[in-house]
Amino acid sequence: MALTRSKSAGLFAPNSRPRTSKGGTTCCVPGCYNNTAQDRHIPFYSFPGELRRKILWLERIGRPQWIPNANHMICANHFVGGRLKTPTGKAQDPTIFPRTRGAERTHGGIAKTKAR
Numbered sequence: 001m002a003l004t005r006s007k008s009a010g011l012f013a014p015n016s017r018p019r020t021s022k023g024g025t026t027c028c029v030p031g032c033y034n035n036t037a038q039d040r041h042i043p044f045y046s047f048p049g050e051l052r053r054k055i056l057w058l059e060r061i062g063r064p065q066w067i068p069n070a071n072h073m074i075c076a077n078h079f080v081g082g083r084l085k086t087p088t089g090k091a092q093d094p095t096i097f098p099r100t101r102g103a104e105r106t107h108g109g110i111a112k113t114k115a116r
Contacts, residue, residue, distance in 0.1 A: 027075040028068065029061045031098040034075040044073040045084045053093065060094055 024037025025044065036044050047054050047068045058064050061074070076082040078094035085091055 025071060025073050027078075028063070028072045029074055029078055029094070029097060030063070032075060032077065034077060036073070039075070043076040043082070043084075045076070045079070046070065046073055048091075053091075056093055061097065 024035040026032075026036075027034045027044065034042050034044075047057055054068075055064075057074070058066060058068070061078075074094055076084075078096045079092060080095060081087075083092070
């Protein structure tokens with residue numbers, strides 16, 4: 001049986017492990033570090049099941065060859081109004097992205113890497 005230090009008691013206790021991270025899921029948009037555990041006030045949305053929309057989302061976030069699983073999410077900061085649906089109930093796609101080094105904005109709000 002291994003003994004580890006308990007943060008709350010300040011003593012070594014059996015079966016307790018030091019906490020190394022706060023857990024949660026981090027937004028999968030490159031350059032965004034919002035996390036479900038640390039940013040509880042921000043909604044997170046799963047990728048759509050419809051293949052056409054999923055491909056569109058992947059292209060918009062700049063990861064067209066990447067395959068997300070059921071745990072990958074995008075935070076509300078990338079949606080107009082912070083919502084997955086408009087007030088009329090129409091689904092919307094992510095359009096707001098952080099500026100990253102070497103990127104420029106296009107008319108659709110999609111960051112594309114500059115050719116060098």
